[in-house]
Amino acid sequence: MAHAIQWLRSFLFIIVIYVWMAVLGVLFTPYAILSKRGALRACKIYARTTIQMARWMVGIRSEVRGPVPTGEVMIAAKHQSFLDILLIFDAVPNAKFIMKRELLWTPFIGLYAKRLGCVPVDRGKRGAAVAKMVQDVAQEFNDPGQLIIYPQGTRVAPTDMKPYKVGTGVLYKGLGQTCVPAATNVGLFWPRKGILRKPGLAVVEFLDPIAPGMDRNSFMQQLEQRVETRSADLMREAGFDPDGPY
Template sequence: MIGTKLRSVAFNTLFYANLFAQLLFWSPVFFLVPEAVAWRIVKNWARSSLWLLQVIVGARSHVAGTERIPHGAAIIAAKHQSFWDVLALLPVIDRPTFILKKELMRVPIFGWFARRMRMIPVDRKKRGGAIASMLEGAHRAIADGRQIVIFPEGTRTRPGAEADYRPGVFRLYEALGVPAVPVAVNAGLYWPSGTYLRQPGVVRAEVLEPIPPGLDRAAFLDRLRRTIEAHCLGLLRRAYDERPELPMNEAVRAKLRVRQAAED
């Protein structure tokens, strides 16, 4: 446990040092270079962060099913358990447009970079206005052939927590008429929110079969939720098969017990 704590402190220190160093280093030219160069800078930062996680903590990152990501316009609907989800998706999606909370756009330098890459800020305090603003930005991104990344629950959730999929993801799906690609993760076990600890192992994300456009709200949200949650549970079980000593909360324990009983 002491080794995990020390490695976690070292990783967090170097992770933020790397972030701030790259923001400062690239800021003089980032807003002048072509978009393709800007994307290489951003993706290389994500890769360097995942490399630090592997080398210092011993947590290797693996994203399966990337061949299912459409080359053109699409919605990427991903489970959100930690910041790892962002780092892992950035390198494997061609030109992702993340839907993020408005407050992040106000962070000095980071917010400027996000605006340069045309991310879509959402003010969660303005419900109706937030949807309208999100759709406006999404239409522009789709017209440009980009992929929109949205976390359907609107915030990070702990592994095993009851899923609450917000209506924004359906509004995007309905308005844009493009496939929605579910993504399952188990990152909350290795990079949990609310603590500095980082756990060794294999952090996994799985890109699942796209949901074609045209479903109604109930059918779409039910299919999206069932698909993501079932595969997340599968990834959680795989993680404990690989490393039984990983911390386990009661919600995960109960869900794994129910799944095991159903299979028996």
């Protein structure tokens, strides 16, 4: 019975947050078209209110740990679900995401992503896509902000392991900027697929920054080791064994 009630609450929560996205998208569209500030304001409102609704509708409390990056940095984050996007976006002042190009055609998301300065990537062209990504990101940094990239390139379930893609290392070398790794356990409570949302404490943690100047391979090894190790620690803290069944 408790499981059925939680599933129903989760289903209603999903409906509410997508209706709320559409409402805000429509209301702020004129402001967003005229000003990046309008797009940023709408997205900040959406992130903050959705995080709050997750708490009281489905019991997902959330916490952001570690020093929040505020300058021109690259944030290389573990990506488990939509919730880690919301938590990072809400925490940092001026987020810009590396995103799949096809999302530009998604209602509301495409418009707001363009206005925020997000960088679309064609993942099917590999080397050419990475080279263009570096060029596009360099142009976007004329407007300072925090660039968020997901090194594994997609949402990854808590017990899955996917390789870290070379594009993060190329950006690190090409931009010559500090990289802030970010770990998370949010997929335990808000999974990448399915309807059920589980109560608990979802955490995103900003880790110690990696200074510019490392060679690409050493950087990628250190990034993966730190993010994966801390994400596993956060999952154990929540009472889950990342090496066991989920």
